[in-house]
Amino acid sequence: MNNRGITWQEHEIEIIVSDYLEMLRLDLEGIKYNKAERNRILQRKLDRTKGSIEYKHQNISAVMDRLGLPSIQGYKPASNYQAKLFEILESQLQKGNLLEEISRPGEFKEPQTGIQFDSPPPINRYPKQIDSKIHHIARKYDAAKRDARNRELGEAGEQYVYLAERKKLLHEGKDKLADRVRWVSKEDGDGAGYDILSFTLEGEERWLEVKTTIGSIRAGFWITQNELAVSNENPDIYRLVRLFDFRRKPGAFKLKPPLRDHVNLHPTQYYASF
Incomplete structure (x- = not known):
């Protein structure tokens, strides 16, 4: 049958x-x-x-x-x-x-040129309700939190962007600018609110916050209060770089502040005081 x-x-x-x-x-x-x-x-x-x-x-x-x-x-x-x-x-x-x-992030191929950015996915202002059982299981997995805690994945993504930014500038003969590209979060720690200091071909600074996932282009991510504040205070130079499908062939898009124009921001923690 x-x-x-x-x-x-x-x-x-x-x-x-x-x-x-x-x-x-x-x-x-x-x-x-x-x-x-x-x-x-x-x-x-x-x-x-x-x-x-x-x-x-x-x-x-x-x-x-x-x-x-x-x-x-x-x-x-x-x-x-x-x-x-x-x-x-x-x-x-x-x-x-x-x-x-x-x-696991796996071994990525070192970029030979700058990153080719895709368009970001459209924002869904009215997400549909999902089955409560499905919602419960999805919360247990919390892909954004898993990616945020995966130090190996995060460092691999930052390294990928750092190398790509240098290659972009070197390819265009901007050797001096390439020498000034810095992996800020590795050299100075996470307090700056961004990961990579880079430059446009015209020499303008770009502060790049890198968010990496092995998931699809629509996978969510965590952003800290400090990162959000730095992005709002420096909208002309701050860019959020999203790397996705990183395990295979990394894709990427970037967001210019204000970030709430591109994503739904959900408060997830409360500060308790006495």
Whole structure:
């Protein structure tokens, strides 16, 4: 019997999630695999159509995106997913060190020129309500907090931007400006409110705050009160540089203050005093 039109059962979701995560692991390690052949195997195992399996892969990509984790390229996120998919994916990510494995920044290729910036994603002023069970699981993962605590990922992103800014200036014959580029957060600590001191080709200063994620272009990030204050006080020279999909081929966009024009800012902490 073909299962077309029948709701996916828990054991079926477990099988396809396991297969997806194995493909993702291969993808992140740069190991080639045959998507079509794996789809055919799942068709026989689950008695589902090719299209049904591909759409479920897209659902899984949407959940990975929601968790701020990398997804398989080619399976565009489709957000109409069951809460059960979230639960099963969470369970399988906890096995062994899989979450840690796919969260590592990996070895990036040193940029040969300056960064090619994409347009930032459009802001969603009216985010839709999501299932409370899904919201609870997503909060446990808190992709932005995970990225903020991942010192290795943060330093790798800052190093990438530092090298790219120098390469940009050297490529244009601005050797003296390139020599003045500084990795401020590494040399002076985090108190400045930005990470990299760089320059435009015309010699104007740029203060670059770098936020790095292994997730997609829409992954959220944390910004400190100090970083926000410095950005508001120095809108002409401050830029927030967002690096995304850093595990594979880093993409980037930048935001010019005021940041609230580009992102939804949510207060998340309270100061308690007596």
